[in-house]
Amino acid sequence: MRAIRIARFGGPEVLGVVDAPQPEQGAGDVLIRTVATSINPVDDKTREGAIGKGTPPLPMTLGWDLAGIVVDGGSSDLRPGERVIAMSHQLSTGRGTWADLVVLPAHALAPAPQAVSLVEAATLPLPGLTALQTLDWLSLSAGERLLIAGAAGAVGGLALQIAHARGLQVDALVSRDEHTRFARTHGAELATTDRNALQDRSYDAVFDTFGAFVTEAVADGGRYASIATQAGPVPDLSSRDVRTTVNQVREDGIGLGRLTKLVDRGSLRLRVHSAYGLHEIRTAHERFAQGGLEGKITVTF
Numbered sequence: 072m073r074a075i076r077i078a079r080f081g082g083p084e085v086l087g088v089v090d091a092p093q094p095e096q097g098a099g100d101v102l103i104r105t106v107a108t109s110i111n112p113v114d115d116k117t118r119e120g121a122i123g124k125g126t127p128p129l130p131m132t133l134g135w136d137l138a139g140i141v142v143d144g145g146s147s148d149l150r151p152g153e154r155v156i157a158m159s160h161q162l163s164t165g166r167g168t169w170a171d172l173v174v175l176p177a178h179a180l181a182p183a184p185q186a187v188s189l190v191e192a193a194t195l196p197l198p199g200l201t202a203l204q205t206l207d208w209l210s211l212s213a214g215e216r217l218l219i220a221g222a223a224g225a226v227g228g229l230a231l232q233i234a235h236a237r238g239l240q241v242d243a244l245v246s247r248d249e250h251t252r253f254a255r256t257h258g259a260e261l262a263t264t265d266r267n268a269l270q271d272r273s274y275d276a277v278f279d280t281f282g283a284f285v286t287e288a289v290a291d292g293g294r295y296a297s298i299a300t301q302a303g304p305v306p307d308l309s310s311r312d313v314r315t316t317v318n319q320v321r322e323d324g325i326g327l328g329r330l331t332k333l334v335d336r337g338s339l340r341l342r343v344h345s346a347y348g349l350h351e352i353r354t355a356h357e358r359f360a361q362g363g364l365e366g367k368i369t370v371t372f
């Protein structure tokens with residue numbers, strides 16, 4: 072089978088499509104044929120060797136996101152031919168999804184949304200679970216105020232829509248003027264590129280996707296969650312009774328099932344920026360590295 076692998080760290084030129092052995096299906100595992108995946112910042116950092124400690128050994132198959140078809144459901148209820156989505160925590164397990172065939176534990180899978188194609192569905196797992204798990208940690212009630220920093224990005228754009236569907240009042244900090252339109256049309260009341268436009272201590276919670284550390288914006292007694300691991304910890308705000316975290320995404324088939332329902336209900340719109348073939352993987356990474364994306368870069372098998 073084909074797999075996208077790296078044998079050394081570096082730029083997009085280290086990515087290669089190789090012939091790899093089919094993975095072995097253990098107890099509790101499901102064998103899936105990959106239809107599409109997408110590129111996430113962690114794939115870029117792993118390829119570069121920027122993660123450091125904890126990176127799986129070389130050579131490694133990259134990839135976290137997966138949308139595909141069940142080949143063998145093992146002991147699970149899944150039947151051959153079912154459409155599924157999954158997030159593989161590639162950094163901790165070494166099980167990359169950028170391969171024709173992937174084996175993952177059944178508890179990391181969920182039915183794919185019916186309302187979208189598998190290419191669109193491949194944009195959901197990692198960013199969607201990150202958005203969902205971080206919003207769950209922030210634990211806001213309808214009517215409370217949330218600021219999302221990076222609200223037009225992959226995680227931020229899904230968090231914005233989920234928060235809006237939960238009845239939260241959401242404001243958006245984005246990187247470019249052209250992204251304010253996306254934020255407004257997907258539920259943001261205020262969408263700005265100017266952090267000085269944010270009212271001090273006025274948000275019950277902040278969801279920070281890029282290490283903005285707009286800590287003055289959160290109200291005393293509020294919550295501040297970052298997902299920008301590489302930007303370091305959130306400053307200590309305990310003197311203001313603000314709880315802080317740098318949230319780390321976890322494999323979570325139940326969470327994926329919740330996301331699938333939101334997509335099928337029309338509450339969550341998925342965005343594909345472009346779709347590349349397997350052999351265009353280097354070009355796909357080059358485009359990804361340029362940033363400024365509205366929508367995700369997908370790779371089809």
Ligand SMILES: NC(=O)c1ccc[n+]([C@@H]2O[C@H](COP(=O)([O-])OP(=O)(O)OC[C@H]3O[C@@H](n4cnc5c(N)ncnc54)[C@H](OP(=O)(O)O)[C@@H]3O)[C@@H](O)[C@H]2O)c1
Pocket residue numbers: 111112113197198201220221222223224225226227244245246247280281297298299300317318319320362363364
């Ligand atoms: N901790 C975890 O478990 C976890 C999980 C998922 C992702 N992450 C990390 O979270 C980050 C976001 O992931 P993602 O997939 O959402 O990436 P993304 O799609 O690139 O989104 C990041 C967004 O932040 C914007 N941004 C960057 N700098 C900004 C600035 N100074 N002011 C305003 N906006 C700014 C970007 O705009 P431009 O594109 O215009 O620069 C982009 O829209 C990445 O660092 C990723 O590695 C962590």
